[in-house]
């Protein structure tokens with residue numbers, strides 16, 4: 001049973017958040033919401049331990065479709081970064097703000113960028129594209145993420161400054177148009193750079209939160225140097241160009257690890 005500690009831990013963390021939010025906000029939706037997400041991610045990790053090759057895809061689709069379709073389109077909540085700014089500014093601690101706090105700001109202190117590997121609805125589609133590993137050297141254009149981050153903030157601030165009416169409707173359309181734009185840019189970049197995760201590496205504004213927080217992540221993959229034979233297989237299969245054989249927090253592209261476990265799965269010596 002020892003090998004199932006990770007899905008059990010994830011279930012425990014999400015269930016704790018679910019019960020705390022339910023009791024604090026007297027709203028049973030939070031119990032359902034976080035229990036569902038916790039179960040989906042735990043199922044993905046459990047299937048991975050059972051060697052099911054599409055384990056991560058199962059979790060990505062379960063969480064991603066739920067967030068995109070049920071919370072976003074049916075529930076009319078803008079779950080993109082502009083939705084986070086909007087709800088934060090009007091002082092509403094609700095779906096988008098809680099989602100950002102748990103998955104993208106404070107959660108990464110525990111589970112790093114697990115969101116990016118197992119749950120993101122943008123990557124859920126991008127991971128179906130053909131370029132699963134990096135085929136070109138990394139580009140020096142990661143600064144674009146700060147522009148998209150600033151643009152999302154300026155967009156929402158401007159809406160308040162001009163006194164836009166019907167903000168909820170604007171946020172709904174921003175969510176719809178924003179997602180279409182993310183998918184389009186993500187797919188084009190994947191083909192141009194031959195890299196499914198190019199959008200994550202260079203454009204995604206959420207990484208401005210994710211990267212620094214995941215630097216301190218409790219959950220991280222480590223290399224057992226006594227087993228490693230320096231074959232380089234782990235670096236070859238890594239979609240995010242992380243040097244996982246280096247155990248320091250400053251390893252190459254350390255804050256890029258999305259905990260997809262491709263390196264672990266492919267290590268011939270079980271060193272990771």
Ligand code: SF4
Pocket residue numbers: 115116117120121122123199200201204205206207
């Ligand atoms: S970097 Fe952004 S787009 Fe990529 S998986 Fe993470 S949150 Fe999703």
Ligand code: SF4
Pocket residue numbers: 223227228229230231232233234235245266267268269270271272
């Ligand atoms: S795949 Fe395993 S053995 Fe090969 S370099 Fe990576 S950690 Fe070492």
Ligand code: SF4
Pocket residue numbers: 221237238239240241242244256257258259260261262263264
């Ligand atoms: S280091 Fe391993 S777990 Fe992290 S992104 Fe690369 S392949 Fe995935």
